[in-house]
Amino acid sequence: MSLPTKIPPISKLAIAVLAIVWGSHTCSATQDQQQEAGVAYFEKHIRPLFVQHCYQCHSATSKEREGNLSLDSRLGWLEGGENGPSVVPGDVDSSLLIRAVRYSDPDFQMPPIKALSAEAIAKLENWVRMGAPGPGHDKLMAADNPSDPIAGKNHWAFQPLHRNEKSDGTHDAASSKQEWAQSPIDQFVLAKRMEHGLNPVQDADPRDLVRRVHFQLTGLPPSIKQVRTFLGEEQPDALERLVDGLLASPAFGERWGRHWLDLARYSDSNGLDENFLFREAWRYRNWIINAINADLPIDRFVLEQIAGDLLPFDSIQQRDQQRIAAGFLVIGPKVLLGNIEKNQRMEIADEQIDTIGKAILGQTLGCARCHDHKFDPVPTADYYALAGIFASTTVMEKRHMLNEQRLMERLVGLGPNGVDADDAYEAYWRDKPKLIEEKKKAETALEALKKVKGEEEFSALHDKNPNTVAIEAINYCRTREERIAAQQALIAEWTSAIATAPKIPYRAMIPADVKEPADEHIRIAGQFDRLGESVPRGFLTVLSKSEKVEIHAQQSGRLDLAHWLFDRESSASQLVARVQANRIWHHLIGIGLVRTVDNFGRTGEPPSHPELLDYLASELIQSGWSTKALVRQIVLSRTFALSSKYDVTNNAIDPENRLLWRAHRRRLDPESFRDAMLVAAGKLDWSPMDSSVSYLGDQATAVGANKIRRRTDFPNRSIYLPVIRNDLPELFNVFDFADPHVTSGARANTSVPTQGLFVLNDEMVMQAADATAKRILADCPTNDVGLRIERMFELILQSNTTDDVRQELRSFLAQTEELLFQEHGKEAECRALAIACHAVFASSRFLLLE
């Protein structure tokens, strides 16, 4: 083919070929369908036959692999064994496997003992006719195998970051439109917008902006004073100073820490089958808040959470803090009862891989547990390379829980004597039943001793259980009274020992490496007891430079994993930067550049602004992984400061506002909703909180004999409320709080009637309204209703009323007060005002952020 002078449109065929080679998600649907249907046929009809009749001798897991043939993967039957390929795809009669099962050749019959049924043979023939499809990442299938990690490097998310500066303003023809952009971020956004003929709406009203900045950075509304100061500012750097102040406030960590806690599936209880309390989880929660406030660089932030227990330390305090961070690995949900220990270990590793995969790498690694990933370049071998790391880590230990020794989450004592205190505590509960038994025997001995003719009996009891008799009680030089007293003293001592349980020591949920870290076997179909070949511990091939991976043999490999994730040279760190930068954008702007924030794989969405994403990711790395620096940069962009105003023309072009021609109007999350009500009511306790579950028993929910349930009536910020899996505060449940069983980077955004029911009738909402009404009355003692209405709007919405609204409220208050007067007399005024405050809390102006 000669090269034409003009480049023609790429032919459809070429696109299809490229798509297949790259395994991109533009891959033609029919191709995918056929391939998947083929694999499905294999798994449904052929694999069971192989399992039953062939794998005993022809599998990678067979003790002795006959004829060096393995039928586990496509490679296995295509390459075949000593007799050559077993299957010729599409050619039934030439396939050795078919010849063998047909039993037509007396010297070549399989399975050797008994021929397969005619039905089974027909299935095998049909399968060969289909081209002998099946799973397996191998060279032969590289072209059409999505899990191939080498070809997979072409996926956009695994490509090196492209840094493309637009800030020099030379990118496009200079125009007045260019002036809109105030920062590199704006340049990228503007360029995309212009491509699509979109014009930005005006900037946000300063009053809306100050409210937006406050909520986005701290989860709290501004105070009236803060609004006034900001509105009165004439210095150009007013916004910068406001943002810097908020970034430095502890409330920043209480807002942004919560974002991470969603990803960390943070919870105060186990959930799933047995909802035991995680009494110590709060230490991890507070560690996160403090780390965000300290702007701990993200690489260090993740390192401590994955391997904090393995890091060197200069002080006990530092050791404990690092260990607490590693609680990240321990707080996942686990099936606790009746689980087989080996299965549980693989389930825990799976949960950790799934969490880390999505939260840090934006990859759905869990899919590769049972088979090579169907869409992304993650072969099963990579999954088990990681599984080896986590299976070499333990998060469980035998502990006393609910009157039994059970396999529970691992706890370690804190402080210099922590381990001893923990041991003493556990020993008490472990030994208590035995001590009670011994005490009973000691009492029997005492009874014998007291009897006039009991010496013989006593002596026999002593012989039987020498430990249950006091030394002085067998000292026959003593009087009987003295001996009785000695025995009584022993009993008294034990009684008191039994009665005085040691205090629960200071402990935290902390993982540890197992004694003998080891590689894991692939588990066929993900079943813990079906071992495939062993794979060396390691990371994702698609993100690695070379196949050689350094794992410290004596360790689990968590430290190495954490270093690999942030190795400046590796493509892993670039992916991590993309994922984390996108998360920050998602929280501030309302949607991610990649909207599937936890899935940067082929089934996720590609970025709306790829260059901007890479710019933000590079900025993140260059700042030394500083969350605050990137937050600051985005908040100070003009893009962030857009109004949320509607525009018909733009809306027709981009109804989803993916190209950011305006700001996304958003509903407050439940934490901000509650905190903002408490602020309006003047009832918020701004101080941080330790445990909010200490009053609960070992069962975190009120089940059976346990009547105690989590409380939600703390006046502190909502981040400190108990997060009990399967028993969330109702407010959280109703307003799309993240399910704490699973990592989650983007909360749902539903609009359902239960939200209406909650806001209209919940006691907490009404109490906040009561307190707000009282506050207004105290602030406006004169009987000026207009003033009170103004105050109400200031306190709740940080805004003024319009004439219409004021009039509406006036007549509502008058009418309601009159209605209530008969029953409530003087109270009617306050009650009517409270009902009005409640209405404002329920209104869209309060619930939505402009």
Place this chain on the structure above:
Amino acid sequence: MTCNNFLPGTTRRSMLRNSACGFGQIALTGLLSQSVLSSPTPDDNPFLPKQPHFKQRAKRILFLFMWGGPSHVDTFDPKPRLNEEEGKPLSLETVGGGRTNHGTILGSSFRFSQHGQSGVWISDLFPHLAKQADRLCVIRSMHTEGTAHGEALLRLHTGQANLVRPSVGAWLSYGLGCENESLPAYITISPPRGHGGVQNYGSAFLPAIHQGTAIGSAETPIAKAQVSNVGNPRMDKSLQRQQLDLIQKLNRDHLRNVDADPGIDGMIANYELAFRMQSTIPEIMNLDGETQETCDLYGIGTEPTDNFGRQCLLARKFAESGVRYIQVSTDYTWDHHKKLKSGLVEESAKVDRPIAGLLTDLARRGLLEDTLVVWGAEFGRTPTAENGDGRNHHPKAFTMWMAGGGVKGGLTYGSTDEFGYQPVEKPVHMHDLHATLLYGLGLDHQRLTYRHAGRDFRLTDVNGNVVKEIWA
């Protein structure tokens, strides 16, 4: 195991067929707001009533859950050999169960006999139900995983234990939408708080509208139970309406100011629906309008049947009102590790008459033909003794039954070995049951999928075979 959940089946979109319905309307606005906010799939409306994949045998499911796990060999699966060999060690060699010592055989204290035209075997624990034997389709070959309650409950309700998955009712709500404009599609009466708790009626990654609405909880008498936040403790209805009018005025004022916002539209509609629900739900929950004869039928007003009778009657009322999936749970009372005999006598006495009454009542109202009633639990119990006079958990084999909703009445399906230890004929795994339930409601379990975290999920994961022989 096949992974055909990756096969591109019917998409949700192609399943969507609109019809006017309050939840649908609301949902539409809810949805629009989502699209503006951040839904990646803006054109999917999860709430509208939808067409099934194929012929619908039943329109709704009413699941009677016996929390704890009743003994199958004392109720619906007679095993004379247990009585013949009582006290001997259980050896399953003869029935192919291996040589492990499983403990000492415990005979059944209950007399089994055949009932109705069809001769369905039922023990004398259920005299009232026995009179309706010809309505029952008894599946004796159920099996599942999970030797502890928590795991088994989660598998029963969601198909999975170590991962959080939507419950059966949530899938149905998602697959079929709702039939009533001011009621949720999925209601669970007195659900357990433990053993997975809300996860057993949760929607997991499905939109929140599909979550089950709880009425009370297992340990609370149903007469005292409420749906949370339905009704205001401080304001009467007219005052609350007045307040709501103010809220809506503020909302509309806001809407005018911003020109257009589907999120605010949705909020306005939601408040109206919420307000309507405050009337509808208490109306249904009020049993005063029922005749004495009906109450007697369910055993309401007499012990020990009053509580479960009320639960069943409530279930009928919700079925009548178009709720898609209704679950009624007993308290955690069927876990007979000891005193099996007295325990079973006590517990069956609480439910026998109410269940029989429910079947009668549904039938005479013409509801039984399209309501699939399902009875069962998380697992069965061992043929061997525990603590001398009890039986232990047994997920390997147990019995469930169905009635109405297009199943063959008077059918006994599948069988267990002579000890009731494991299924020998036509085993029905929990996944198979789920596939079968969906099938009865006109849904293909392989096509009812939801895209989440990059792949299509389904109730039966990569498993499930529809049992077709039980359908009339």
